[in-house]
Amino acid sequence: MDNDKLSLDERLRQKIGRPSRVQSVAIRFTEEEAATIANAAKEKGTTLREWSREVLLHAARNSVTDPLFTEIVGLRMLLVHLFEPLLTGVQLTPDSVNKIMKTVREDKHNIAVEVMQQYTAKNVQEQ
Numbered sequence: 001m002d003n004d005k006l007s008l009d010e011r012l013r014q015k016i017g018r019p020s021r022v023q024s025v026a027i028r029f030t031e032e033e034a035a036t037i038a039n040a041a042k043e044k045g046t047t048l049r050e051w052s053r054e055v056l057l058h059a060a061r062n063s064v065t066d067p068l069f070t071e072i073v074g075l076r077m078l079l080v081h082l083f084e085p086l087l088t089g090v091q092l093t094p095d096s097v098n099k100i101m102k103t104v105r106e107d108k109h110n111i112a113v114e115v116m117q118q119y120t121a122k123n124v125q126e127q
Helices: 008-015 031-044 048-061 067-087 094-126
Strands: none
Touching (some): 067 094
């Protein structure tokens, strides 16, 4: 599946500066799945093995929430908290805006975790 040819320099460069890798994980894919992940690796300009390793580690390290997802949730919270008073005709003061921003900063991670749990629960129910 991984037919990429690496030069000797590229193989050595990948090994310098990192601990040796001792664990291998074998996974079987359908032909369609294999083509999908091979194309994804090719688009990133890396080998299938390196791409797969990066994706698996990223998923494992960000199992609760991804920082980007957290920031998107924070932005949504900010918009909701700012638009609600504006739509109801309530005047926002600089102090109230600062309070909203503080609340978003403090709560966005916990809210992102809750939202991700809702998506996860929905996906489990659909399977």
